[in-house]
Amino acid sequence: NAGVTQTPKFRILKIGQSMTLQCTQDMNHNYMYWYRQDPGMGLKLIYYSVGAGITDKGEVPNGYNVSRSTTEDFPLRLELAAPSQTSVYFCASSYSMGASNQPQHFGDGTRLSIL
Amino acid sequence: EDKVVQSPLSLVVHEGDTVTLNCSYEVTNFRSLLWYKQEKKAPTFLFMLTSSGIEKKSGRLSSILDKKELFSILNITATQTGDSAVYLCAAGPPEYGNKLVFGAGTILRVKS
Numbered sequence: 328n329a330g331v332t333q334t335p336k337f338r339i340l341k342i343g344q345s346m347t348l349q350c351t352q353d354m355n356h357n358y359m360y361w362y363r364q365d366p367g368m369g370l371k372l373i374y375y376s377v378g379a380g381i382t383d384k385g386e387v388p389n390g391y392n393v394s395r396s397t398t399e400d401f402p403l404r405l406e407l408a409a410p411s412q413t414s415v416y417f418c419a420s421s422y423s424m425g426a427s428n429q430p431q432h433f434g435d436g437t438r439l440s441i442l
Numbered sequence: 443e444d445k446v447v448q449s450p451l452s453l454v455v456h457e458g459d460t461v462t463l464n465c466s467y468e469v470t471n472f473r474s475l476l477w478y479k480q481e482k483k484a485p486t487f488l489f490m491l492t493s494s495g496i497e498k499k500s501g502r503l504s505s506i507l508d509k510k511e512l513f514s515i516l517n518i519t520a521t522q523t524g525d526s527a528v529y530l531c532a533a534g535p536p537e538y539g540n541k542l543v544f545g546a547g548t549i550l551r552v553k554s
Contacts, residue, residue, distance in 0.1 A: 370485075417484065435484045
């Protein structure tokens with residue numbers, strides 16, 4: 328009954344460092360998403376994927392990269408961490424087939440601070 | 443530009459009160475509106491609305507969508523301290539599953 332699992336839960340980075348936020352889901356969902364949540368700003372879509380091997384930019388993709396080599400995993404990569412990337416990051420997944428779009432299920436988030 | 447606006451930004455009520463949270467949207471090719479509850483961690487799904495005028499209910503929570511006026515409300519009756527959370531509204535187009543635009547959320551605090 329794991330759902331969407333994100334690691335790590337917390338991380339502090341120095342400016343210029345790189346890291347990968349991991350996300351895996353065990354619900355066989357075809358769609359996966361990465362969001363960032365800043366205080367008072369709601370959730371902003373960074374990247375999304377409609378299936379293995381297919382990714383696309385969301386609203387705020389600059390400074391991030393993703394890959395989707397399997398259905399289960401959707402890692403988010405920060406190459407050169409900047410203070411503006413301090414945020415809480417949420418991964419989500421959903422099932423979509425034709426006109427049947429199911430709600431997104433979210434992981435518990437990764438709190439990232441760039442100092 | 444697509445946008446979702448929630449009001450109020452925050453409110454404080456006492457246990458037993460009824461609250462109404464508002465969500466207005468302007469989203470290209472709108473298909474569905476979703477409500478989520480976020481406590482300390484992951485947003486958890488409450489409702490998905492696709493048709494106007496049809497109320498969805500789950501216990502003390504209910505929600506309705508007006509596609510003509512482009513808004514939705516979430517009602518919580520007989521509030522409890524466990525209802526304290528951020529309530530997020532999101533609206534999405536039909537393409538690529540639920541590519542959602544989120545509002546900033548309403549912070550609800552229920553005092554005992």
